[in-house]
Amino acid sequence: MSEQSVAAGRPSHDPLTPVLSDTWDADRSWTLQAYRDHGGYAGLRAALAQEPADVVATVKASGLRGRGGAGFPTGMKWGFLPPPDGGPRYLVVNADESEPGTCKDIPLMMASPQALIEGVAITSYAIGCHHAFIYVRGEVLHVYRRLLRAVEEAYAAGLLGKDVQGSGFDLEVTVHAGAGAYICGEETALLDSLEGLRGQPRLKPPFPAVAGLYARPTVVNNVESIASVPSIVARGADWFTSMGTERSAGYGLFSLSGHVTRPGQYEAPLGTTLRELLDLAGGMRGGKALKFWTPGGSSTPIFTDAHLDTPLDYESVAKAGSMLGTRALQIFDETTCVVRAVSRWTDFYAHESCGKCTPCREGTYWMKQVLARIEGGQGTEADLDLLLDTCDNILGRAFCALGDGATSPVTSSIELFRAEYEAHITGGGCPFDPAAAALFDYTSRPSSRVLTAGVH
Missing domain, CATH: 1.20.1440.230 (NADH-ubiquinone oxidoreductase 51kDa subunit, iron-sulphur binding domain)
Structure with a gap:
């Protein structure tokens, strides 16, 4: 789909807005060349031409909220970092996707790892980070290998390393494989694991923004949150806010699994409904009736067919008694106990x-x-x-x-x-x-x- 049609908003009969998934069907979409052929790294070029504070302001103005479940405003989270004190500060990408039913970050990293790497570079520049970490779930060895190769390509092209694109900005990126513990999806347990300790949550405060990785100021963001940053910086906050709702701006990946005809990833504006997504997915498998479903993975209160028209945005789902979470829509029909x-x-x-x-x-x-x-x-x-x-x-x-x-x-x-x-x-x-x-x-x-x- 063209950039113009995305910016203008999708017609009501077709609620899909492929941005992150726009290149997934391209030939060898995971390569740097394929990503650049589709406009990749335009966001990094735009960011490096601005002051870091302006990049943070753009992300704040976009209203981007964390796509890892909590929905906290991303730009505001970056703004919590204390003033520079001469010491290091870190960016940690939480790629330890392990919530039952959640399956959006792994296909994103498989099909378009450079989108994440570009987001890492822009975010690091914006917050003054010179060493970023991507913490990947250990079981997904294929994703780990693909990210390692993507990082190698980015280094070879001068998009990472010393003097990124001649800007004077230096950035090292480390891809780290965890050992497969669900608890390491909790940000402070992830930090302990990254430091070589047993993955267990820390007492807060202090929060990671003040004392995170190696007791230094740290931003921890989800894969989809960081991968959304390049398009925001390249196309502007107004483009992003033209999609979604007033308080839940933009688009997101909705993972439909279970008793549907065509399970998969459906990228749509926040505020779309399960009824719309089911229409796109070919309806319930075998024409059976919907019994219950999860709006955000197994750790969110379940919904029934009475919630088919609940807008899938943070506020509407919360008002209906659940949480949007990771938009892991597990669908169960009438045969399920x-x-x-x-x-x-x-x-x-x-x-x-x-x-x-x-x-x-x-x-x-x-x-x-x-x-x-x-x-x-x-x-x-x-x-x-x-x-x-x-x-x-x-x-x-x-x-x-x-x-x-x-x-x-x-x-x-x-x-x-x-x-x-x-x-x-x-x-x-x-x-x-x-x-x-x-x-x-x-x-x-x-x-x-x-x-x-x-x-x-």
Whole structure:
């Protein structure tokens, strides 16, 4: 799609706004040459011609909010750094994507790693950083290798290293592979891991902006947040704010997975609805009815078909009782047992708890036991109250957001589907056939199935 059509806004019948994903279908899109052929590094050239403070002001004016889940204004976060004191300051990109259902950063880094690297260079210049780190989830070895190669290309082209593009600005970039811990998606646990320590959240304050990596001022941003910066600097804040809503500006990657006809990444303005995205994705698989879905991954309260027209922006989703999070839209149809789904998510959180605080360590463990008991038909009515009481003892009392997130699917599912929980208790087990809810037919050996990488 042309830049002009993006800037003018998309017509109502086609809500897609491919910007980050615009080059994903290009030949060898991950190479520096392909990225430059599509206008890549225009943002870096524009940034280096300005004062760093002007770049920060542009990002602030754009209203870009963190795309990693919390939605905190990106430019404001940069502005929290204390005045320069002669010592180093760092940029750390959180690429430890591990929330169940979240799958936007990995395809972005696979298809267009140079967009992230250009964003790293612009952000580093804006905040006065001369050494940036990209912390990648260790299991995604293919992404790690692709980023390493992309960084090599950028160094060879003079886009990183000493005297970037003759500007006098120096920047080193280190790509670091983590060891695969969900807790390292929490920014302070990530910093400890990056320093070689066990990944556990730090007590705040001090916040990373004051004492982050190596106890120095540090900005920690999500992959999509940083990759959005080049287009903002190249095209202007007004272009960015022409999309989205007043308080949730711009576009974002919406990851549709589960019981949909065409799962994949759909890049659209914030404020689009699941109904619109489902139309683009070919509707529910097999024409079945939508039962429940997550607006932002498994750690956000679930929605039902009553929320099909809820605008997917930070304010509207919060008003409806959930969180936009990472826009990981996991879609479940009428064949799915909500108790089974919530039980599996809770297994994950119990396994991934770092164990630092009692509410999360013990609470997730006991929720896992109770949910397994209910699903297996051995639960009692008192178990539902026990689950809610356990959630109350975790929520707001855990050391970081992992504990809070683990309670979200439990409390919201009991609120919305209490009768289904009770049916497991009174009926002596699950009334649903797990095979009917499976995404694939495993009775035969299907040919390999490739999910849509991007839809334009």
